[in-house]
Amino acid sequence: xxxxxxxxxxxxxxxxxxxxxxxxxxxxxxxxxxxxxxxxxxxxxxxxxxxxxxxxxxxxxxxxxxxxxxxxxxxxxxxxxxxxxxxxxxxxxxxxxxxxxxxxxxxxxxxxxxxxxxxxxxxxxxxxxxxxxxxxxxxxxxxxxxxxxxxxxxxxxxxxxxxxxxxxxxxxxxxxxxxxxxxxxxxxxxxxxxxxxxxxxxxxxxxxxxxxxxxxxxxxxxxxxxxxxxxxxxxxxxxxxxxxxxxxxxxxxxxxxxxxxxxxxxxxxxxxxxxxxxxxxxxxxxxxxxxxxxxxxxxxxxxxxxxxxxxxxxxxxxxxxxxxxxxxxxxxxxxxxxxxxxxxxxxxxxxxxxxxxxxxxxxxxxxxxxxxxxxxxxxxxxxxxxxxxxxxxxxxxxxxxxxxxxxxxxxxxxxxxxxxxxxxxxxxxxxxxxxxxxxxxxxxxxxxxxxxxxxxxxxxxxxxxxxxxxxxxxxx
Amino acid sequence: xxxxxxxxxxxxxxxxxxxxxxxxxxxxxxxxxxxxxxxxxxxxxxxxxxxxxxxxxxxxxxxxxxxxxxxxxxxxxxxxxxxxxxxxxxxxxxxxxxxxxxxxxxxxxxxxxxxxxxxxxxxxxxxxxxxxxxxxxxxxxxxxxxxxxxxxxxxxxxxx
Numbered sequence: 001x002x003x004x005x006x007x008x009x010x011x012x013x014x015x016x017x018x019x020x021x022x023x024x025x026x027x028x029x030x031x032x033x034x035x036x037x038x039x040x041x042x043x044x045x046x047x048x049x050x051x052x053x054x055x056x057x058x059x060x061x062x063x064x065x066x067x068x069x070x071x072x073x074x075x076x077x078x079x080x081x082x083x084x085x086x087x088x089x090x091x092x093x094x095x096x097x098x099x100x101x102x103x104x105x106x107x108x109x110x111x112x113x114x115x116x117x118x119x120x121x122x123x124x125x126x127x128x129x130x131x132x133x134x135x136x137x138x139x140x141x142x143x144x145x146x147x148x149x150x151x152x153x154x155x156x157x158x159x160x161x162x163x164x165x166x167x168x169x170x171x172x173x174x175x176x177x178x179x180x181x182x183x184x185x186x187x188x189x190x191x192x193x194x195x196x197x198x199x200x201x202x203x204x205x206x207x208x209x210x211x212x213x214x215x216x217x218x219x220x221x222x223x224x225x226x227x228x229x230x231x232x233x234x235x236x237x238x239x240x241x242x243x244x245x246x247x248x249x250x251x252x253x254x255x256x257x258x259x260x261x262x263x264x265x266x267x268x269x270x271x272x273x274x275x276x277x278x279x280x281x282x283x284x285x286x287x288x289x290x291x292x293x294x295x296x297x298x299x300x301x302x303x304x305x306x307x308x309x310x311x312x313x314x315x316x317x318x319x320x321x322x323x324x325x326x327x328x329x330x331x332x333x334x335x336x337x338x339x340x341x342x343x344x345x346x347x348x349x350x351x352x353x354x355x356x357x358x359x360x361x362x363x364x365x366x367x368x369x370x371x372x373x374x375x376x377x378x379x380x381x382x383x384x385x386x387x388x389x390x391x392x393x394x395x396x397x398x399x400x401x402x403x404x405x406x407x408x409x410x411x412x413x414x415x416x417x418x419x420x421x422x423x424x425x426x427x428x429x430x431x432x433x434x435x436x437x438x439x440x441x442x443x444x445x446x447x448x449x450x451x452x453x454x455x456x457x458x459x460x461x462x463x464x465x466x467x468x469x470x471x472x473x474x475x476x
Numbered sequence: 477x478x479x480x481x482x483x484x485x486x487x488x489x490x491x492x493x494x495x496x497x498x499x500x501x502x503x504x505x506x507x508x509x510x511x512x513x514x515x516x517x518x519x520x521x522x523x524x525x526x527x528x529x530x531x532x533x534x535x536x537x538x539x540x541x542x543x544x545x546x547x548x549x550x551x552x553x554x555x556x557x558x559x560x561x562x563x564x565x566x567x568x569x570x571x572x573x574x575x576x577x578x579x580x581x582x583x584x585x586x587x588x589x590x591x592x593x594x595x596x597x598x599x600x601x602x603x604x605x606x607x608x609x610x611x612x613x614x615x616x617x618x619x620x621x622x623x624x625x626x627x628x629x630x631x632x633x634x635x636x
Contacts, residue, residue, distance in 0.1 A: 215614060215616065242581075263608065284581065284585055286581050286582065300582065302585040302586075305586045307582040307585075330578050330581075331576075331579070344578070344579060346579075350538070351575075374575070374578065375576050388576050416576050417578075432573070434620035435620045440619065443618070
C-alpha cells in the first residue's frame with residue numbers, strides 16, 4: 001500500500017504586498033511542525049484583533065476575538081479564484097470550495113452566497129470594497145491560480161472590507177496533487193488572521209472503520225483529511241484494531257491490534273508502513289497515547305483483575321510502571337506540558353477520573369459529578385479535560401483539570417472517546433446508535449464534531465461506520 | 477479467528493434454540509448438568525463442551541464476581557477438562573455496550589481471568605487455558621436491551 005506522507009510534500013510559501021507592488025518578501029518551505037510565520041510588517045495592513053462589542057451584521061472590522069463568548073459567525077465573501085484558463089480555472093473554483101467548506105463547517109464564519117455577489121471585478125489594483133460591503137461582507141478573500149501539473153502557484157489575499165485593508169497576502173507554489181492542502185492552509189490562515197488563534201483545517205483524522213454484522217465486525221484502521229476527503233484504509237481488516245493515536249510531530253500512530261489473537265499496542269510508521277509491537281508485556285496492552293514531546297507512549301497493561309499504567313520510551317523500548325493499584329487504570333493522557341497524567345480508574349469502586357504526576361506520584365480524584373467517567377483527554381491548551389460520562393445515557397463533556405466547571409456538550413445512547421483539534425477549539429468523538437431489534441437492526445456508529453462551547457454539532461462524513469477518532473497535529 | 481467465531485456462532489444458535497431459558501443457565505444445556513452427552517457430539521470437542529457442559533458464564537453489570545450458577549458451570553468445565561487432558565481452551569471475556577471501549581477491554585480481561593482462576597483452582601492446568609478480552613466488540617446478542625446486555629456480559633470457554 002502506498003502512503004503519501006504529508007511532511008514529504010513540498011509546498012513553498014511567499015508573502016505578497018498589495019497588488020501592483022509585486023514584491024516577494026519572503027520564501028520558505030512549509031513542513032511538519034513549522035508554524036506559519038508572521039509576515040513582515042510592510043507586507044500587510046496592521047489590523048490587530050480587537051475585543052469588545054459582538055460583531056454586528058456588517059459595518060465593522062472582520063477581525064474579532066474568539067475568546068469572547070460565542071459570536072455571530074463572520075460574514076465572508078470568497079469569490080472563485082481567477083485562473084489563466086483551462087485547468088487553472090477549475091482549480092480556482094475547487095480551491096474556493098475547500099476553503100468555503102472549512103470555514104462554514106467550523107461554525108465561526110458565514111460564507112456569503114455567490115449569487116449575492118454584485119461584481120467580483122477589481123477596481124484597479126484593489127477590490128471594489130463598496131460592492132462587498134453592500135452585501136454584508138466583513139471579510140473578502142481573493143485569489144489567482146497559475147500553472148498546473150508539477151508547478152501550481154496560488155496567490156491569495158485576505159481583505160478587511162470596512163477599513164479597506166489587506167490583512168494577508170500569500171502565494172503558494174506546489175504540485176497540483178496538493179491542491180486540497182493548499183485550500184486547507186489558506187483556510188487556516190484566514191481563521192488565524194481573523195480569530196487570533198491557530199486554525200485546524202490542515203489536519204487529518206485517524207479512526208477505526210467498521211463494516212459487517214455487529215457480532216463479526218470487520219475493523220480497519222483508516223485515515224482521512226479532517227473534512228472527510230482523501231480517505232484511505234491502512235489495514236485490511238484481518239484483525240481487529242482499536243484506539244489509534246497520532247504522534248505529535250512524526251507521521252506515525254500508536255494503536256491496538258489483535259494480530260495473531262494477541263491484543264497489544266503497536267506503533268505504525270505511516271511513511272514506511274512498518275508496524276512494531278510496543279514493549280515486552282505479558283498481558284494485554286491497550287489505551288496508548290504519545291507523550292507531548294513524542295519520545296514515549298503511555299499505555300495500560302492488564303494484570304490479574306486490574307490494569308496498570310506504564311510509560312514506554314520509544315528509543316530504548318524500556319517500560320516503567322506508574323500505577324499499581326490492583327484496580328483497572330486505563331486511558332492515560334498527558335497534560336500538554338508533560339508534567340501530569342489524567343487517567344480512568346475504578347480503584348474507588350466505580351470509574352472516575354484521576355490525575356497524577358508524570359512520575360506516578362500525587363494521585364488525586366477530579367471527577368465528582370453524577371455518574372461514572374472515562375476516556376479523559378487533555379486539551380492542547382491545557383485548560384480543559386474532555387471525557388465520556390456514563391449513566392443511563394452517555395455524554396461528552398469537559399471540565400477543568402481541578403475538576404471544576406463541568407459542562408456536558410453532547411448526550412445520547414452511546415457517545416464516547418473525545419479527541420481535541422490541535423487548537424483545542426473543537427472536539428470529535430463517536431456516536432453509536434442502539435440496535436432496535438434482536439438482529440441488530442439500527443446499530444451503527446458515526447464520527448461527530450462539536451465546538452467546545454457546545455454548538456455546531458455535526459456528523460463527519462465517512463465512507464463506512466466509524467469510531468475511535470484521533471486528531472492529528474497541524475501539518476503546516 | 478474464524479475458527480473461534482464459528483464457535484461463537486454455534487453457541488449463539490444454541491442460545492437461540494432455548495431462548496426461553498434465562499441467560500444465567502442458558503449455556504448449561506437446559507440444566508442437564510454434567511451428565512454424559514446425549515447430542516452425539518464427539519467427546520472432548522467444542523460441540524460437546526457447548527451441548528453437554530455449558531461453555532459460558534454470566535456476570536452482573538460492571539462486575540466480575542462468579543455467581544452460584546457461574547461456579548456450577550465452571551465446576552462442570554473443570555471436570556470436563558479433567559476428562560480430556562489433551563484439550564486446550566481459551567476463555568474470552570466480554571462486556572455489554574454500557575461502558576467505554578477502553579474500560580471494557582480491561583473489564584473483559586478481568587472477567588476472563590476470574591473464570592480462568594476458578595478453573596485452575598478446581599484443578600485445571602493453567603498452561604491449558606489462555607485468556608483474551610474482546611471488550612464490547614464481540615456481542616453474542618445483537619440487540620440493545622437488558623436481556624441482550626445480560627447475555628453479553630460473559631466469559632466464553634472454547635476449544636483451541
